[in-house]
Amino acid sequence: MRHVISLLIENEAGALSRVSGLFSARAYNIESLTVAPTEDASMSRMTIVSVGSDDIIEQITKQLNKLIEVVKVVDISEAAHIERELMLVKVRATGKDREEMKRMSDIFRGRIIDVTESTYVIELTGNTAKLDSFIEAIDPTLILETVRTGVCGIGRGDRVLKV
Amino acid sequence: MMVLTGAEIVIRCLQEEKVDYVFGYPGGSVLFIYDELFKQDKVRHILVRHEQGAVHAADGYARSTEKVGVALVTSGPGVTNAVTGIATAYMDSIPMVIISGQVTTAYIGQDAFQEVDTVGITRPCVKHNYLVKDVRDLAVTIKKAFYLARSGRPGPVLVDIPKDISAAKCEYAYPKTIAMRSYNPVIKGHQGQIKKAVQLLLEAKRPMVYTGGGVILSDAAEKLTKLVRRLGFPITNTLMGLGGYPATDKQFVGMPGMHGTYEANMAMQHCDVLLAVGARFDDRVIGDPAHFSEVPRKIIHIDIDPSSISKRVKVDVPIVGDVPEVLEDIDKLLAASGSQPDEKALKAWWKQIDGWRGKDCLKYDRKSKLIKPQFVIEKLYEVTKGEAFVCSDVGQHQMWAAQYYKFDKPRRWLNSGGLGTMGFGLPAAMGAQLAHPGAQVACVTGDGSIQMCIQELATCKQHRLPIKVILLNNGYLGMVRQWQELFHGNRYSESYVDALPDFVKLAEAYGHVGMRIEKPGDVEGALKEAFKRKDDLVFMDFASDQTENVYPMVQGGKGLTEMILAEEL
Ligand SMILES: Cc1ncc(C[n+]2csc(CCOP(=O)(O)OP(=O)(O)O)c2C)c(N)n1
Numbered sequence: 001m002r003h004v005i006s007l008l009i010e011n012e013a014g015a016l017s018r019v020s021g022l023f024s025a026r027a028y029n030i031e032s033l034t035v036a037p038t039e040d041a042s043m044s045r046m047t048i049v050s051v052g053s054d055d056i057i058e059q060i061t062k063q064l065n066k067l068i069e070v071v072k073v074v075d076i077s078e079a080a081h082i083e084r085e086l087m088l089v090k091v092r093a094t095g096k097d098r099e100e101m102k103r104m105s106d107i108f109r110g111r112i113i114d115v116t117e118s119t120y121v122i123e124l125t126g127n128t129a130k131l132d133s134f135i136e137a138i139d140p141t142l143i144l145e146t147v148r149t150g151v152c153g154i155g156r157g158d159r160v161l162k163v
Numbered sequence: 164m165m166v167l168t169g170a171e172i173v174i175r176c177l178q179e180e181k182v183d184y185v186f187g188y189p190g191g192s193v194l195f196i197y198d199e200l201f202k203q204d205k206v207r208h209i210l211v212r213h214e215q216g217a218v219h220a221a222d223g224y225a226r227s228t229e230k231v232g233v234a235l236v237t238s239g240p241g242v243t244n245a246v247t248g249i250a251t252a253y254m255d256s257i258p259m260v261i262i263s264g265q266v267t268t269a270y271i272g273q274d275a276f277q278e279v280d281t282v283g284i285t286r287p288c289v290k291h292n293y294l295v296k297d298v299r300d301l302a303v304t305i306k307k308a309f310y311l312a313r314s315g316r317p318g319p320v321l322v323d324i325p326k327d328i329s330a331a332k333c334e335y336a337y338p339k340t341i342a343m344r345s346y347n348p349v350i351k352g353h354q355g356q357i358k359k360a361v362q363l364l365l366e367a368k369r370p371m372v373y374t375g376g377g378v379i380l381s382d383a384a385e386k387l388t389k390l391v392r393r394l395g396f397p398i399t400n401t402l403m404g405l406g407g408y409p410a411t412d413k414q415f416v417g418m419p420g421m422h423g424t425y426e427a428n429m430a431m432q433h434c435d436v437l438l439a440v441g442a443r444f445d446d447r448v449i450g451d452p453a454h455f456s457e458v459p460r461k462i463i464h465i466d467i468d469p470s471s472i473s474k475r476v477k478v479d480v481p482i483v484g485d486v487p488e489v490l491e492d493i494d495k496l497l498a499a500s501g502s503q504p505d506e507k508a509l510k511a512w513w514k515q516i517d518g519w520r521g522k523d524c525l526k527y528d529r530k531s532k533l534i535k536p537q538f539v540i541e542k543l544y545e546v547t548k549g550e551a552f553v554c555s556d557v558g559q560h561q562m563w564a565a566q567y568y569k570f571d572k573p574r575r576w577l578n579s580g581g582l583g584t585m586g587f588g589l590p591a592a593m594g595a596q597l598a599h600p601g602a603q604v605a606c607v608t609g610d611g612s613i614q615m616c617i618q619e620l621a622t623c624k625q626h627r628l629p630i631k632v633i634l635l636n637n638g639y640l641g642m643v644r645q646w647q648e649l650f651h652g653n654r655y656s657e658s659y660v661d662a663l664p665d666f667v668k669l670a671e672a673y674g675h676v677g678m679r680i681e682k683p684g685d686v687e688g689a690l691k692e693a694f695k696r697k698d699d700l701v702f703m704d705f706a707s708d709q710t711e712n713v714y715p716m717v718q719g720g721k722g723l724t725e726m727i728l729a730e731e732l
Contacts (some may be wrong), residue, residue, distance in 0.1 A: 010345055013294070014282060025287050055473070061471035068291040070312060071345040163344060 001059045002031070004077040004153045005032075005048045006161050010069040011037055018067050020048065026059050028052065032085075042096030042163070043071060047152045061072070071163055080156040087131045088113075089138075090145040093120040097142055108134045119144065164336055169194035169298045169329040172202045173262065176255060176305040177206045179337045184209055184224060184597055190237025191277060195329040198720055199242045209597065209626060209721060212618035213240050216590040218261065219529040219616065223594030225257050227552055227579045229382055231312050232259040232594065232682075238266055242284065247584060249319050250288035252648030254405060254581025256380055257621055258306045259316035261289075265325040268296060281323045294440040303338050311340045315527075316468040317380055320444030322600035334393045334427050348467060352484030352492055357559025359480050360463045361496045363436050367461075367517075368508035369514040370396045371434035373419065375448075376403030377441015377466060384408070384573040387440065390494045397516055399427040401448050403580040404441070404504020411549075416516060417525075420448040421717045422562040425524035425726060428717070430516055432724045441486045444475040444718075452476055452624055454722030457707030471713065486600065524715050525566055533708040534683050539690075540567035543605060543633060546686040546690040551603040552595040556588035556612030559641040562713045564607040585616030589632065593619060596628045607633045610660050611640040620673040623700050631693050632702040634666060637709045644710045649727070670702035 009015050016035055023030045031049040039047045050060060059074065064073045094117075095100045103123045105112055108130065114121035124134055128151060135146065155161065167175065173196050177185065182264050186209045189197045200208050204563040211217040214236045221232030236245045238631075247342045252259050266275040282294050291311050293304050300323070308320040364370060366416045372394075384407050391398050391408060400407045408415055417424030419431050431437070431449070436462055442448070447456045463480040464472050472481045482489055540563050543551070553568055555561040555578040570576045576593060577585040583586050592606040611627050611632055623630055635641075643658040667677030669692045680689045686705070693701035 013296075014286075017283070018286065021286055059474060060472065065472050066345050066468065068343075 007073040008071040011044045034150040034152050055125050082150050083127045083153045086125050086149045088147050089122045092142045164334040167335040169198040172338040174199045185233045186220040187235030191237040192532050194324045214244035215248050216619045218245045219590035220594040222252045223591030224598045228593035228598045234261045238264045242281045251318040251579050251582045255290045258312040259319040263323050265323045267327040268325045269411040277454045292321040294323045298333045306338045349483045352482045352489035356482045367436035369435040369512045371400040373406045374407045375401040375442025378407035379573045381486040386487050386490040405576045406573040409571040412567035423475045425522045426519040428723045429519045434575050438461045443471045448674045450723040457617045536707045542687045547603050551605045554592040554606045556608040557583045557585045558609045560609045560635040586610040592630045594612045605631045610636045624674045633702045635707045637707045666704040675700040677702045679704045
C-alpha cells in the first residue's frame with residue numbers, strides 16, 4: 001500500500017540525512033521526499049511517500065518518531081487528504097507541435113512559463129496520477145526534460161499537523 | 164557569569180554531571196581538552212591503549228552502575244577506532260556520552276588532516292549526535308547529550324567538538340534542566356492497557372514471563388522479582404536480561420533462545436499468556452517468528468520504546484512506559500483486585516515444566532580427563548560465591564558463562580549481546596573494576612576474543628586493576644568451529660587459531676601474573692589462588708576441551724523448539 005507520511009522536524013543541520021539514512025538502513029521504500037521550512041523557521045515539514053505493508057508503515061512511523069529531532073509524525077493517507085506535486089516539462093515546440101502542445105497544456109490546466117522559438121516550459125500541478133497522465137498524453141519524442149518536486153500533502157478539513 | 168574556553172566548559176560540564184572517570188586517548192584535535200583535564204583532579208582520565216577499549220570501558224562502567232559512561236577520543240582515526248565500541252553500546256542501549264575532537268571549523272569539508280565526517284559515520288549507531296559549531300552552544304549540547312543518553316531508551320550520544328571551538332571563549336552557565344519539544348519519552352503506562360494486562364495474567368492457564376535488558380537498564384529487578392513471586396509464574400531472562408530475576412530461584416527456568424535451556428524454550432513456545440518486559444523478541448531469542456506464532460498465545464509487551472513493540476511479533480496488549488513504573492502499577496492492581504492466578508492450572512503447568520526440566524539439558528561429561536569449559540564456569544561461580552562481575556567476550560565461552568554462572572543480581576553480567584563484539588570483555592572489565600574497586604571482576608574470554616583488545620593489559624597495569632582473566636583456551640574460534648562442525652561438514656575453514664602466544668609469558672610481559680591450568684583437578688585451586696591475589700591481575704589460561712560444543716542449540720532461522728540437545732548426538 002502507498003502511504004503519505006507528513007512530519008515536522010527541527011530545522012537542524014543534518015536532519016534530512018537522519019531521515020533518509022533511516023530509510024536506507026532499514027531497507028524501507030521511499031518513493032519521494034520533499035522538505036522545506038514551515039512558517040515557523042525553526043521547523044521543517046517533510047512529506048514522504050512510501051510503499052509497504054501495514055506492519056512496515058507502522059514501523060516507519062515509529063522509527064521516525066524515535067528520531068530525536070522529529071517533533072511529530074502523521075500518516076495523512078489514513079484519512080481524507082490532498083496531495084499535490086509540481087512538474088516542469090521542457091518540450092520541443094515547433095511547427096504544428098507548437099499548437100498541439102499549447103492545447104494539451106490547456107487541457108491539463110498547465111501554464112506555459114517559458115517560450116523560445118523551438119521550446120516551451122510547461123508548469124503543471126496536481127496529484128501524481130494527473131502528472132503521469134500528462135506525460136503519457138504528449139508525444140514522448142517531444143519531451144526534452146522533466147523535473148518533479150515529489151508529493152506534498154495536507155489533511156482535509158479540521159485535521160491539522162502542528163505543534 | 165564567567166567567561167571560559169570551550170575546553171574549560173567541557174570539563175566543567177563533566178564535573179556538573181558528576182563524572183568520575185573518562186576513558187580516552189589524546190590527539191591533535193582534543194589537546195585543549197586534555198590540557199584542562201590536566202589542570203584539575205575531579206574528573207579522572209583513564210588512558211587506554213586503543214580507542215575501542217575506551218568506549219568498551221566506558222560501556223562496562225555504565226553497565227555495572229546506573230551511571231552514564233564517558234569516552235573521549237580525537238578526530239579521524241580516533242573516532243573510527245571508537246565506532247565498534249559505539250555500535251556495541253547502541254545495540255545494547257547503554258547510556259554513554261562520547262566526546263570527539265574535530266578539525267578546526269574552517270577546515271571542515273576540506274579533507275583536512277585527520278578529518279572524517281564523524282556525525283555521518285556514527286549516525287546509524289548512536290541515539291543522537293551533535294557537531295558543535297558555536298562555543299555558546301557547547302554547554303547546552305553536553306547537557307542534552309547526558310539527558311538523551313540516560314533517559315527514555317538509553318543509548319550512546321556523541322558530541323563532536325572542532326578544535327577552534329575548544330579554544331574559543333564565551334560566558335558559561337550550565338543549564339539546570341532541559342526541555343525538548345521533539346523528545347518526551349513516555350514514563351507512565353496506559354492505565355486501560357495495564358488493566359487488560361492484569362486481567363490476562365489472572366486468566367492465564369500457562370503463563371510465562373520473559374524479560375530482557377530493559378529490566379536491567381531501568382533498575383527494575385526488585386520490582387520484577389516482587390511481582391513474579393506474587394504471581395508464582397515461571398520466568399526466563401534473556402542474555403541481556405540475566406540477573407533481572409535471581410537465577411537460583413525455583414521459578415527461574417534459565418535463559419531462552421539459540422542457546423537457551425530446553426525448559427525455557429518449551430515454556431516460551433507453549434505458554435498461553437506471555438508477559439514480555441523490556442525485551443524485543445530478537446531473532447536469537449525466539450528463532451523463526453513464523454514458527455513462534457504457530458502456537459496461539461496472548462502477548463503483553465512492556466517497553467519504553469514503541470518501535471520495539473510489534474516489530475517482530477504481533478502483540479495483544481502493548482504498554483509503552485518505563486518498566487519499573489508499569490510493573491509497580493500492575494503489582495498494585497493485582498494486590499487490589501484480591502484475585503489470584505488460577506492455582507490448579509498453574510500447578511499443572513509447573514508439572515509440565517518440571518518434566519522439561521527433567522531433561523537436564525545443561526548436563527555435560529563431568530568425568531572427562533580434559534578440562535570442560537562448563538566446569539570452569541561452575542567453579543568460578545562457586546569460588547566467587549556468585550558475587551563477581553562477569554564480563555564476557557563473544558563465542559562459546561560467552562554462552563557457557565551465561566548458562567552456568569547463576570546471576571542473582573542485576574548488572575553483574577556484562578556482555579555484548581546485540582552486536583556480539585569480540586574484544587569487549589577485557590576493557591568492559593576495566594570499567595566495571597574502576598566502578599567497583601573492591602569487587603571481584605572476572606573476564607571470561609576465548610583465545611580469539613582476548614587478542615582483539617589484548618593491549619588493554621597495559622591499561623590494567625597502569626591503573627592497577629586486579630581483574631581475573633579466565634581464558635577458556637580451546638585453540639579454536641570455537642563458536643565458528645561449532646557451526647562448521649554442525650552445518651558445514653566439519654570443514655574448519657580458518658577457525659583454527661594457529662600460532663597462539665604463550666599467554667603466561669604474555670601476561671608476565673605486561674607485568675601481570677600468568678597461570679596455565681591443564682588438569683580438571685587443578686581448576687578450583689587455581690581459581691582460589693587467583694582470587695586471593697586481591698591486588699594482581701591474574702591471567703588464567705585454561706587448556707580446555709577443544710571439541711566441546713554449546714548445547715542446547717537452535718539453528719539460525721529454525722523454530723525455538725527445534726533444539727539440538729547434547730544427548731541426541
Ligand atoms: C569482532 C568480531 N569478529 C568476528 C566475530 C564472529 N565470531 C563470533 S564467535 C567467534 C569465535 C570466537 O572465538 P573465541 O574468542 O576463541 O571464543 P570461543 O568461541 O572459542 O569460546 C567469531 C570469530 C565476532 N563476533 N566479532
